[in-house]
Amino acid sequence: MINGLLGKKIGMSQTYAADGRRIPVTVIEAGPCTVLQLKTVGTDGYDAAQLGFGVKSAHRVNKPEMGHFKKAGQGAFAFVREFQTAGTCAVGDQFSCDIFKPGDRIDVTATSKGKGFQGVIKRWGFSGGRASHGSMFKRRTGSIGQSATPARVVKGKKMPGQMGNQRTTTQNLVVVDVRPEQNLILVCGAVPGPKNGLVEIRKGIKA
Template identity: 55%
Template sequence: MSKNMGLLGRKMGMTRIFTETGVAVPVTVIEAGPCVVLQKKTNAKEGYSAIQVGFGSRKESRLNKAEAGHCKAAGKGGFYHVKEFRVADLEAYEVGQEINITDLLSIGDLVDVRARSKGRGFQGVVRRYGFKGGRATHGSNFHRAPGSIGCSAWPSRVIKGKKMPGQMGDKFITKKNCTVIDIRPEQNVIVLKGGVPGAKQGVVQIYKNA
């Protein structure tokens, strides 16, 4: 995973825009930032250089004492989401500082977007891995089963990593090299070409490519 500086955002949904030649381009709209610096982590104390940022304002009445105490130094209230980003120049950031889209990104930049994919529950091999399955007619009793999953004589067990039914989705996925199509700083909105992982209103991590 990239250790570049990034932002936290919220996936608003997908739409399309038209180029000057009339070509429709699918895009994802993300509310990115502002993120507030809550803590600076140094090589001397923590063993690495990073900043901790908060995103999504949260009422102080909804914070426990530990959370309220941690956010007190920033003076910007509480936050629903907290994330660390590795940084090379720690002196460029101060506790309480707001980081906006324009501080990090420009139109035409390439970014990596990391988010938790939609959960699909427990699924079989046909939906989970795209298995063909058996025929549906002529008395067939083999439809959506995986078929043979191992040998009886040797190794007499199911090989580790065999594609089997199980939990589908609900895991972190990184979409790399997404192009920044548009930036609207007055709305804290960034428009990326193509789709990104996750459901609407899901939290995403945006990393700028080096």
């Protein structure tokens, strides 16, 4: 058995609990994922399974990649990632969202939405200065260094810059519902990334 899957973020929706509560959820298409290669301690130094997800046209795959995919016998894949294994599986095996069940805690990793170059108020939540009487300090950064000691800007200072578009993991999201016939997982919580973006779903390390 593996500890995670690849999937695609579909978007937001809502569902209802048994007691009538309305629960906002993020819908994820999780799997089916095919085992392409097995990594072992003896040959690679660790145990893992390489999974393929998403259909890719064969004419867009080079010969070395296609030779690698042919071992599984399931065509070409758009995305390939590794996941830890616990137990036995074989090349060509397929896993779907039924490895999770309602109530499970999961960690979801994806590339967050890119928001471009942003100032400190949007990027870091600075409060800014007065907006009246010509202060010229409404949305500026403010003082960033020292005059004599150490006479430089300290590394790691919160400054304007690129916001988003980076690998992000949201931990301890709750699986509300699993629909194997549609390969869908309904998750309570904010999943990083845009609609139709690739997500990596793993069993929560803090669960």
